[in-house]
Amino acid sequence: MSNGSVLVVGGGIAGVQAALDLANSGFLVHLVERTTAIGGKMSQLDKTFPTNDCSACILSPKLVECGRHFNINLLTLADLIALEGEPGSFKAVVRQRPRYIDPEKCIACGLCAEKCPKKVSNDFNMGIGERKAAYLSYPQAVPLKYALDPEHCIWINKPGRCGLCAKVCQAGAINFDETAREYILEVGSVVLAPGFSRFDPSPLDFTGYGRLPNVVTSMEFERLLSPSGPCMGHLERPSDGQEPKRIAWLQCIGSRDINRVGHPYCSSICCMFALKQAVIAKEHAHGEFESSIFYMDMRTHGKGFENYYNRAKEDGVRFHRARVHSVIPADDSGSLQLRYVDELGKVNFAEFDMVVLSTGLQVYRHTVKLAEMLGLELDADNFIKTDSFNPVATSRPGIYVCGAASEPKDIPQSVMEASAAAAEAGRIMAPARWTETSKKVYPAEMNIHAQAPRIGVFVCHCGINISSVVDVEAVAAHAKNLDGVVFSQCNLFTCSQDTINQMVSIIKEQGLNRVVVASCSPRTHEPLFQETLRDAGLNKFLFEMANIRDQNSWVHQLEPEKATAKAKDLVAMAVARVRSEGALPYNTVPVTKSALVIGGGVTGMTAALSMAEQNYPVILVEQSECLGGNGRKVYRNWKGDTFLPFINELTARVTTHPQISVKYNTEISEVTGSVGKFITTFSDGHSFEHGVAVIAVGGQAYQPEEEWQFLHGIDHRVQTLLELDQRFMEEDAGLKEVKQAVFIHCVGSRIPERPYCSRVCCTHAIDSAVKLKELNPEMDIYMLYRDIRTYGQRERLYQEARAKGIIFVCYDLDHLPHVSERDGRLLVHAHDPIIDANISIHPDLLVLATAIQPREQTGSLSKFFKCAVDSQGFLLEAHMKLRPVDFATEGVFLAGLCHYPKPMEEAIAQAKAAAARAAIILAYDAVPAESVTAVVTPAKCTGCGLCVEVCAYHAVSLDENGISVVTTSMCKGCGACVAGCRSDAVSLKNIGNEQIMAAVDAAFM
């Protein structure tokens, strides 16, 4: 039998997501991270596109969850150095370098860094500014533990010389004698998420990078923008600290460049990255601001990207289709002059205060070494090679890869692949689920019903962090007199293990039924103290914290008296709040261990199979009479792999799998219930009970009409890509006879009615053109395009097409191609901007690359499951970046074209990701639900429905008497309904108006 542990290499967002998914579905995870903290590249970003979310804000909760997870063994400063064995039973050797600061003891007070005399360049800030040799890589780092930099630490290099950190560390955490350790880990499978490095532009002398201080890379610029970066979010240019008023972005630095760099691929993310930076920089700027982006093709092919691009244009970001050939100093002030040739061949000069190089993505050198050690095949660009139809599998069974190590990609795609890799790893280890994990057992909880409050208050010195400013003894004395308080004391470190143990016995001895800790932030420490309450047999919700460090002693260092008065108030407020709090249930929802998959295309089949292979029963619902969906209409992918054999094999596996039953010609007519137990009724009247659902209803091709019709449906020589694919599959001999072919791109995409890019058509069209060239190398082929978006390694195909003599002519919306028929011949008029002339072509084949649209029924289906759709009718995921296959409605997942147009390999990855996310729920007999939920007092309810309208989770509804009811399992405890209710009929448990206003009033006692 397989081992139930898994090794995840890399603690960036992909590794973290894979680790969480695996740990949450019943496996023990060893997460190996090379640096001192997890978070990876995403932690260095300021904002993320296309939502402009604060990167650290959305990432942090995942990191904290990962750091605290009972079944994730986090190994920082560690590397995988050897692996042997077979899938199911690998033996991995992991080497962990010393941190020199004991994480068990470190309380992250920062004194070591403050006193450390050695300043070194700050690598987290891309070398801008300095940090100390004793350091925390960034404020939200997980683990939140300091480390000594062995390269620079004075003592480590010359023992006895410094040692200041050890002297000031009250917790005694410094250990200069720590040595490296090796762990031998038995695991069932391995997930690699080693991430990517950024291209170093130093060798590209035309950019001036390295010589001109105001030429920075996009990652450096990101740190300049970040509020936690070297200039605290005040955009300053490096040379003189002045606020730049004119910034240029140069695209494709180290991408799409065979000549100087040897990177033929497109890095996929840089266009959006630059757009985002241009928009955000403008937000930072005071007054006039000019941003220009110099590009070859704007590749905004993801969900919401094209809109972002359009908005940026409206906001005044300027776009120049040109490659800049020189960046030189404009004058002595630090300004820069750019020289470039525009589309019409004219030489231009432009002056900027700063230049940002959109550097490409590449594989880490150590990743290449790791792959060699593991015996993995790499592709021509040194990315880890994967399979078209199994996009997260490496060449070695049992080892999976996710994120940008297999091809440049953005965050949602990496997160999707991480979940997909978790699904694959989980598939081979399914029988060993829950064998290696452990579960904590708590004592029975004391029933405090009807007991008068007996509150204990613990006031923390936090070493000297609090007590150097606040008179903590006075605070504890003040607390003793407060109503309901029967015990109060001070502790040096309330969070230290010995104090925690002491707290357990005090709770028992004193018969405390509520606890207040006055120390640091509940955001970091509440879980720890709540755990302590449970260990002492108290419900964990009988607890409040007074934040007298982060929000008091640290911010009022010069006003000790006022800080002490404030601490007293904060403690009184916490006591007032906890006084009327009650025990809350640890809510769970029982899970029906079966899944519903809607849509029998490749995506739906993949998701169904993935769950079935993890041994869960699945019903797959298909509205037509056969499986395969859109995939059956497509000939092959850009790597040349044909689809039909794969689909036939997949169909056979699905239809013969004992855990899958397929319902053909069936639609959904009703859905009730929520996560754990949905009851879905089908059009044939049968109903099915399931714990989760995956929606994979696909998309459909746009039927060309009006100015985009181009005689389609009128002249048989005008065909869509899918119609051409049909002819390829039928091996239509007539295709060889074609002498001239024209392809028109973006038919129905990127227009006001459909303001999105259909993502696949550039690649599909170019591949079809290449295929035609294969059939008849003499054929003249013209591609009329707006931007070529062969993102990632698809760029090679674009190169191949050009090498084969296919001619690319750019058009824009002001100069649409015109198609007519004259004397039995097709006539295509177009405008070529390079020669600035109109051209006419007489093709005998005109191919339209038509848009992909959502299906009409997507909307009604989304209503059944209370999911949202976006303005275009595509299903809207819970979070564009970090929850790309989840819905806000729990237990429902999405994959494939109903989410957004995408090629098959991405749809497959997404299907597996959806299956992995669904399997997390199915792995449990019951899933935890929010405890702090809304509750209705029916007698006070008017039934006005305001709470129903403002609930983002559809957790509130009106019952048959028109009275509001909360579906506890769906409630997230935000309290929007509470604030909205005029008659106070809705409350939030323990965060009711009673508790909040008691706290407010306590501030004025």
Next chain:
Amino acid sequence: MKVFKISPAELDTMIEQWNKVHVVYAPAMEKQAAASPDCAPGWCRVDGSAALTLLPLLTGPTLASVKPFFFPQPETLLTYTLENTRPDKGMMREPERSKDMQVVLGVRPCDARSVLLNNLPYQEDQFFQANRQRTALVGFICDQTLSTCFCSRMGGSPLDNEGLDLALSRAEDGFIVEVCSEKGEALVTGLELAPAPEGDISALAARRNAGGNPSATELDSLKGSELGTLYDAAMWQSLGEACINCGACTFICPTCYCFDIQDEVVRGQGRRIRYWDSCMFPLYSLHTSGHNPRGQKVQRTRNRFLHKLKYFPDRFGPFSCVGCGRCVKDCPVNIDIREVMDDLMHLTAVE
């Protein structure tokens, strides 16, 4: 009983004199300024010079009744502190109460009678009695009445001086002042007032005789009637349907005397107050259990009228209404107690 005659100027002087030693109130002629939070809505503090402009009064009852002088909104019963550092934290204390005499001007006979009626249930109430002790009513008997006045029907009279401490009535060139009580006596002590001429006194008596013997005989049949008949009357349905259950009638009514008690804590200082409640409000009869014996609007509307016209007289004798007509004028939905009485009379007649 002493009877004086004074000129308008003397009245003015008299008020000025009172103002030196007492707190004097008069009916507000328009919305009062927010600057006097120590005064109930509808009344204002009088400073000496303003006295004349306050008189003569408008016909009919004052905008607000005299109720708040006896039954303040609110009355502080007890006070306490919750400050953490105080040794007496949480201990209840009697508040300091004002012992100053308050003189209320412009009171009409109907309102004066209302104090006597409210005194029946509040006989033992120390707060009401203390307020009564320190309040003197200086009233004007009514030369004219409004179409909404019906004091006679309720057993009162527009010319009555019952319940007033000083009763003024208009006479040629001034006012007749009847001293009706010891408090009234005290108010005129030390003032050099001329006794009223005999002619004026007899003229006043003649007017009173002409007004007939004030009694509620017409309505007395209600007192003897079967409660069940009144309770089950069909009229309550439509009345309850129209009533919006606001408390306007009960709060402007001089004889509604219900209260509730609540604690208020502000910045660590607490007080226990009693404040006006209204039987029109659902909360009035709501039990802690959640049960409400008068949960329906119709039940509450019925209760108010039956209390005034049946329960109160059954217990204390007189009706709990002085016929001032304020509720008739100000009920937002034109529920007219006179019509209610007519309907009930009709019902008992049929019976």
Next chain:
Amino acid sequence: MSETNNWEPKIIAFLCNWCSYAGADLAGVSRFQYPPNIRIVKVPCSGRVSENMIMSALKSGADGILVSGCHPGDCHYISGNYFAKRRFALLSNLLDFIGIEPGRVSFSWVSASEGEQFAEVVHSVTERVKALGPASRLVKQLDAVQAA
């Protein structure tokens, strides 16, 4: 009077758990100093804050009130701050209309990464409240209540 009595205002701040409270923590981690007049009350979301809570805090004697949530679009609960935005826009206009001094009740968006901004918001709010002096409008006083 503020100078002579050494009066220090008390300001109640309702902060959402996910952004502004985290921003306040970051201000602490970064040691950005700000005036100690603020009393933070943690709520799940700015959408949890009702008009009743704000008015009641005023009544209780808060010299200033700050409500701060995630920037629009960043709400942990998808849309809570958008509802809050409408609610507060109307409320702040209404308070102005009845003569509550602008600056008594303030609203801001502070994200989890904006520690410095949080400190600036507190500075700004405190300065404005100090300039206004102690709150008196809609602040309940027990001693002045006895009517008639």
Next chain:
Amino acid sequence: MPTINKRISEEIRAQARKLLEEGEVAAVLGYGAGSLPMTVKPLVVRRPEDCSKLIWSAFCVLNLANYLPAALKSVEPPRGPRDPKHEGPLPKVAILATGCWSRNIVVQIQEHQVARGRVVVMGVGSRGMVSRRKVEALFPGLEILAVEEGDHELVVRGADFAETINRWSVVRDNCQSCTHPDPVLVDLRIGEPVSERKNPNPFKQVEEIEQQSGDERWAWFTREFSTCIRCYACRNACPLCYCPTCFVDDAKPQWVGKSLDAVDTGLFHVLRAYHCAGRCTDCGTCETVCPMGINMRLLTKKLNKDVLNLYNIEAGMEPDSPLPLTTYTMDDPEKFIITELTPVPRAVKEGK
């Protein structure tokens, strides 16, 4: 020729009788004659023979929508708390409605208080309702014993006087500033439609206050609400105030005290007005019914102005659109957010 309102009264009686006789509705909500001049009584008519009691006049100042939910409930078959829900259609109720009341019915439909299918709206275009208080103010110290209503004038009679006054001059402020006098929801038209009024500035009264200084506004606010006796007539006459327990009656926490403290009274009015934000149709009933003559309508009018300016919403105009506080757009204005941050010298901030 009978006056317009007399003709409308006739039509109401005829139509109500027809609806009841044909069993189309179980009850008709209208007005009967009042016992005093310039008053009317709300009336629920259930028998055709009682329809003769129905009247229409310039004094129909009470918002009938306030009675609609209860009237609907009254015609339902009795149902105990454990009884199953009634099967099949429930009886209907007809209601007279002018512009603002019809918009209140729309709000009631939006807020699930009233089922659209059970209401027959008898729409009457409003020519503006007369303020009894304004008429009385023209005759200080005199008691009005009768008022005769013409189409454009009123004849006011007392014990020893009779005077003709212009009708529009004594129409209520809210009616004078109304822009939608004709009902937006009509099942049965009574009388002629009244055209939309192009009111040059419906928010004039509000703007007059806005233009004052903050101290002046505070003085106005405290003065205006100082006479409140907390009778809640304004609340109870309002069709929007249907909460079984009003926030003033909450004890934990006690949002506002219950006595006549000026702060408590002020808070009650501010919060009550706020609770009507985006729902109020400026029907003016609150102001009309106040026994102390407080103009609390100005608060809701101010909110109406802001809701219109900020979100382009007028309450009750479209049954299918959400209420302003249950929806949002990404670019809602946020002028109230602090923008002028105090840039603090870093030395101060860093505690140096």
